[in-house]
Amino acid sequence: MENLIALLVGAPLLGAAVLLCGGRRLDKSGHWLGTLLAAVSFFIGLALFADMLGKGAEDRAMHQRLFTWISVDGFQADIAFQLDQLSMTFVLLITGVGTLIHVYSIGYMEHDERRRRFFGYLNLFVAAMLLLVLADNFLLLYFGWEGVGLASYLLIGFWQHKPTAATAAKKAFLVNRVGDMGLSIAIMLMFTTFGTFAFGPVFAATDEASEGKLTAIGLMLLLAACGKSAQVPLQSWLGDAMEGPTPVSALIHAATMVTAGVYLIVRSADIFNAAPDAQLVVTVVGAVTLLFGAIVGCAKDDIKKALAGSTMSQIGYMILAAGLGPIGYAFAIMHLVTHGFFKAGLFLGAGSVMHGMNDEVDMRRYGGLRKYMPVTFATFGLGYLAIIGFPGLSGFFSKDKIIEAAFAKGGTEGWILGSVTLLGAAITAYYMTRVMLMTFFGEKRWQPDAEGHAPHPHESPKSMTIPMVLLAFGSVFAGAFFGIGDRFVAWLEPVTNFEHGHPPISAGAITGATVAVMVIGVGIAYLQYGRRPVPVVAPRGSLLTRAARRDLLQDDFNHAVFVTGGTHLTRSLVYVDHTLVDGVVNGTAASVGGLSGRLRKLQNGYARTYAVSMFGGTAVLIAATLLMRAV
Amino acid sequence: MSFPLLTVTAAVPAVGAILTAAVPAARRTAAKWLALLVSLATLVLAAVVFARFEPGGDRYQLTESHAWIKDFGVRYELGVDGIGVALIALTALLIPFVILAGWHDADPLETKSSRWRPTQGFFALILMVEAMVILSFEATDVFLFYILFEAMLIPMYFLIGGFGDRAHAGSDENAAAQRSYAAVKFLLYNLVGGLIMLAAVIGLYVVAGNFSLTEIAEARANGSLEMATSTERWLFLGFFFAFAVKAPLWPLHTWLPNAMGEATAPVAVLITAVVDKVGTFAMLRFCLGLFPEASKWATPAIVVLALISIVYGALVAVGQRDIKRLVAYASISHFGFIILGIFAMTTQGQSGATLYMVNHGISTAALMLVAGFLISRRGSRLIADYGGVQKVAPVLAGTFLIGGLATLSLPGLAPFVSEFLVLVGTYARYPVAGIIATTGIVLAALYTLVLYQRTMTGPVKEEVRTLPDLRPRELAVVIPLIAVLIFLGVFPKPLTDVVNPAVQHTMSDVQQKDPTPEVEAAK
């Protein structure tokens, strides 16, 4: 069975290669090929899953070693895979959701002449993401890590003719690169500390390393996670990434790639467990992003950007949970999976809405769409209920556990983190209700565009609605399936070492509080957007609203410091290079030229003048000889 | 006596150069095909060298040795270690593509008389450079190496000054003036470096009594040749200066942007991917091999300069308006990495640096040649003159992107392996330097993507609308290069196998050991 692991990666990789190199001949059939290979990967994943279930909990991990990648005296990196429960979870999520989104894209990208290439990129993404989660060492993980970054770059910038898309793609890649820097430094630290960076040996040797080193490694891994998972302070790219086609937003920027940071932290659990300071920073980053994303999500009128804010916030939950240590790892992953279902569903719903609305994204121009798109409304609605944590749906189970675990952290920290997660739950309820109300309820507010084409909202084709329905199914039931009886925790336990947290107040009280704040959030949103008509032009809003619309000024800060500062720096360096570095050389050349011009005058052509210099030279020689003798 | 394989490998392009130059004026195409065939024959020979080299065997293999100038103990002494083999392979691999890419670069303009035969000259000069570069990778006699190191400048001077880029913003006279400025600058910089090296070569002879690298290194190792500390340092500086100019290391780099900007794209590839490698190669072989103590003494300063090169080169690249100058500054940044790897004095660093030389050669060739194809279509080197090329020429844009991604060291492409090894090797010895160098990967992404975004994406510019996509000849240049990039990115073993033993030898030359990992040290 182990030998199948490589095929997991290989199938979509083959698809990408064939589709990208195949040329126009594949334009007609390329999307089917891409979808097929994603599905093949999914079924292989299922087969391996079945195989894994057949084994005992402790020996479910599988390994496959293909060949040595890099080998330089002590520095050994293999192309080798490790499939354990954690990876398996991701494999199923990636290939499952991935296949659904492939199917969805067949309809969504129907009219795009470069659909073949789109599917090639999607396959490339799936392959890279699988490589990321299947790697058995950090360097191969880095390979996948950069690979998904590349796929993300290509897909965000898929509509390259739009300058905004190209800029957003570049920005995403660059911000991610800052995170990648963290990952590479972490690998270097591991190499100098442990002499290796393969998962097994590193995790086995964490007891022997100094805590300072481990904290440094942890922080660098966190930096990497921040980049990939859009956590503060590297979150700025995610909003812009919504320039990509909506299936991309659903697959990469909601369900899978952005959760890679969570995977990284959970995977490196042994390191973080031994570095409490790093863990604390992880929880702080998670908590800050949780609120940050939620606040941004409240202010955006662009449906995809509102959802992007929500994604950021939900991943903040996961990161926070991952920072809590063994009491939180399993819940982080559980929330990750449920989030994968409902957020992908929400994005696909948003895509469906846009599809029916001539690619309009401004929610202020929607309204009352439930009548025109019943299936979209239903699936979106279920996803909505799941994300706000409506009791019984999947978000309820996973989020509630995280809030509990946050309180269980203990001490002041526990109270602060718990309160933040509760507050986040309230805001989540608020902004998601806002999205729901603005899009599907109220009066219709759409208008003809500049060219006079009034949108005719209509339900999307089957290829789009079926994935939405399936994802909605997952959004409803996954949480209960995982949560009841701690099934998911038991599944992951051999990898992440689960510990039961003991919150200072009873679990029931926390659940009650969660539901209560959710209701409050929904209520406020209803008062604001359900009872009153929504203005088509956004009101000016409070200072906070305006700041939130601008991503809490984080982008402005980046722009002022990095873009403007960087531009000035490069310009001045170009100037320095030209005038100073080159100038010194050119100046030397000029002075040599001037000197020789003056020396040339000595060559006046008079033989007698030359004779004088000969004679003088002889005199100097004699003097030198005499001096040498005297000395 | 065994078959002089190394001599033949270098002699084939040399003889080919003469034959190509002798082709009659009217038979231009024949000259091109002849040059291509010769370069392919050289590639085959290089492959034989690669195959016959035994990684586990002696340090220098396939050696040849004949007396040359008896009075000064100068010998015609050849031999290759793993590093040399890798670089010979790189050179022999790239030249056919350079020739193919420059197929029409030297076609004579109509106005000239029939006796005017630039095409023959162009290809003959390229083959001449190939011969000299290969021989310099083989030379184990310091004097022989010096001669080649300097002689290389002559054909390069004519290639830069005589066959400029036809895509020039200004008038013809202006272009010619800039070109000759670039060529003279190239020549002067390298001559100054070479002169200082000459002094050091003579100094070495005075101290050691012969020019043989192997003998001197051996004598130094077993203590029979003592050098005063100051003497060793001066000699080291003399050698290093010349190599740093060639490499080029900040602040001796300013000739490279001019030269690469004014030369045609294939010649620019020749400069940065092949000729400059002689500089870094020589640092590894001569500076470290002959002057281990002085190398260690100078390391801190060189590491700082290399770091400046990395960051500075990348930042200045971001600010460039000219595609080829941008690639030139990117190369300066990459050479910073190579030098950093060499002087980190760790196996990872030096293996990485050697791989980097090979990989940088291939990746820059891919990027620069595609850029050259693009420039020849539009007739402009300015980034601002492009936009939306991706829409009209997707294959060109795609290959350009892959070249760019290789430049920014994306995993899966060859440069990643080497860059990461250099970083790890550096970090193990100098953590702060390692971290500063790591910022280079962000900056590399910045200049590459900015370049790609401004030229390839966005709305299609009017002048760009009619650009054709890559032609079969151009595809034949680009596709194999990309294939090699991917192959070496995933499976660099063939290279690391030959390079590792050579690096072990170099490490023992400088008597350095890799830092022990903390965990093992604790035990």
Next chain:
Amino acid sequence: MSANLAAYATSSGEAFQFWVLGTVAVAGALATILMKKAMHSALSLAGTMIVLAVFYLANGAYFLGIVQIVVYTGAIMMLFLFIVMLVGVTAADSLKETIKGQRWWAAACGLGFGILLIAGIGQASLTEFAGLGAANAAHGGNVEGLAALIFTKYVFAFEITGALLITAAVGAMVLTHRERTERARTQRELSEQRVREGKHLPPLPAPGVYARHNAVDIAGLLPDGTPSELTVISTLRKRGQVRDVSTEAMADLKALEQRSEERLGRDRDEEEATR
């Protein structure tokens, strides 16, 4: 002269001779470089060389002393004199310097050089003089001694100098010889050319034809008393050696008039006295 004359212990006679003739030699050398006329320089140099010949003799180099007189003073210096006369005996050099700073530098270098040279000799320990007595006696005399060396040890150098001399002689001939590049024109052609140019049909006037002089370097006077350059040969004209006697003629005439005036005056005085 005995053999010990050349030995270390020099006689007081030699000392006297050195100081006297040495002074002459230096004076001659100085005169050589300071005389305005090349002819004077050449003569001064010849004097110095003869003094040097004496010194050679005094130093026991009998053969060289004679050769110095015969070859140098006799042949080479005469060659100089010939050339000086060929180029222009009377043309005097201006000693005014035309290159800026040349004289100053020359003086500085010369002085420095001389001082250094003399200091160098003074510093060397040259107290041991072997004398040539034994060396000259070995082969029976100075000339035989030299011959023994020239035809054995230095035979190649000797042969080569022979070749050099021949080369030099040929070289001198080549340098001074002027090849005719065209056929010499006949008298008829020349006269035809003169007629065609219409410049000067009759033969050139002879010098002194219109005057009382007939020396070749004196221009004949035109009817108005001014000299005509045409009457003097071109070589003299080029050298600027045309003598102008026009003023002389006028002065003579004046003197004649004065004399006749005086005579007449005396006669008149006598006449008046007789009255």
Next chain:
Amino acid sequence: MNPVNYLYLAALLFTIGAAGVLIRRNAIVVFMCVELMLNACNLAFVTFSRMHGNLDGQIIAFFTMVVAAAEVVVGLAIIVSVFRARHSASVDDASLMKL
């Protein structure tokens, strides 16, 4: 008297000759000064010959004379032809060596 005085005399004559070369413009006089320098050298050689007690010094002086003779012949020939071409024997007039 110490025969070393001859050397001083030779040095003096040599220097005077050299000064003459530097300050005179008439090529013939310059040439004479060169001869003076050569003679000064010869005197030194003859004196050295006496000092060392062998005849090699005299041989050198002899060769010097021969070479000087050859040199004078060629040199004067050159002067004559220069004079014929330029009607001047001034070394300053032949200053065509500058750009």
